[in-house]
Amino acid sequence: MIKRYSSPKFEKIPLKRRLKRLNQAFEEISEDVEIRRDNLLAISKDMISLSRWLTWEVQKPSTERKSATGLRYASKMYAAFLKLAEHPEQDFTFKIFDLPAVTWSGLGMLEDGRAHPSQWLDAYFLAVITRDSESMDSLSSFPVEIMKQSATKAGPVSYKLVEVFQAFHHRQDNYPSLLNECMKMAVDQGDDWALGIAMGYLETFAALTTDIGFDFNETLAKNVQLQEKYWINASGPDTVPVESFLPLQLLGMACMWRDMGNAVTVESDSLPRFLIEGTYF
Structure with missing residues (x-):
């Protein structure tokens, strides 16, 4: 069992209080959409945050179902937004499950910078987790050149990651040559994000998809811990x-x-585990 390094101070801000707004967003999806x-993007981000905080709850079936349902809505909304x-x-007219069209x-x-590679990376692997093949197919054909026209810019490694996936x-x-090229680019970029986040994605994906010699479970475990350390450092001492x-x-790759x-393992x-197993999808 990998223990988390982070430990939110729930005695200062109780988990119930942290979840209050996100639970309200969950209840109001039909109106907000x-x-x-x-709001397609705003709701998606809220549902991801809800599922993240719910990992600190006792994992009852009702908790799992809420988390999975929120992610399921988010997957469709994220893909629709990028389309x-x-x-x-x-x-475009979207009819997402039981929500109004x-x-x-x-x-x-x-012009508003709404097609950033980080959004694509979240959207694609959210679709992987929720086994949303329709959204995966749509996102897999999103032209990287359009992302580069967005007012919000990213480094070259970010765009290359999209190309790899x-x-x-x-x-x-x-694919293998793109994977190797992106690994080299991450090393050359050399900053904490490139080495801690991008390289972690690439190593784990290489273990998943090639015979490069990486053990998948060992690589996954290593990078879950390394990426948690990255976010702890990036968030600073007073931010969760x-x-x-x-x-x-990484969760999507485990799926x-x-x-x-x-x-x-x-x-x-x-x-x-319920997300890895696809229990509610």
């Missing part, structure tokens, strides 16, 4: 490292490993 286009950015001039265009999204999704012949509570990309018929509160 109709209000404005950008709007891909076709900004076009109106909504129609929007993507006008102004690129898209290449694997489409089983492109150049919420991103580490549910590492979407892929399991769905390929392999055993995920890593035990961690950051890798909920």
Whole structure:
């Protein structure tokens, strides 16, 4: 069992209080999804945060179901939001599960910086976790060149990561060379994010998809711990490292490993077993 390094001070801010707004957002999804286009993104982020904080709750079936349901909504909304950015001039109507149908265009999204690689990475692996193949297929075809037109810019490693995962999704012949190229780029970039986060994704994905010689479970366990340390350092002494509570990309890779018929032997509160098993999907 991998113990978490972080330990939120619930005696200062109780978990119930931290969950209050997020639980309210969960209850109000039907109303909020109709209000404005950008709520597709806002709701998705709230549902991810809800699931992250719920990892500190006693894992009862009701808790698991709420977490899984929130992520399921978020997966569809995230993919819909990025589809709007891909076709900004076009109106799209989305009917997401039991929610009201909504129609929007993507006008102004690129100018507002709404197509960032980090959003794509969250959206794609959220779809992996929830076994949402429709959203995975849509995101896998999102042009990286459109991301580069977004007002919010990222480093070259971020865009290359998207290319790597898209290449694997489409089983492109150049996937191994892209993987190696991205690893080299991360080393050359050399900052904490490139070495702690990007390289962790790449190492774990290499263990998942190639015969490079990495043991998947060992690599997963190592990078869950390294990435938690990264977020603790990046968050600073007075900020809770919420991103580490549910590492979407590493969790998604654990789901892929399991769905390929392999055993995920890593035990961690950051890798909920019900999500790895796809219990509610």
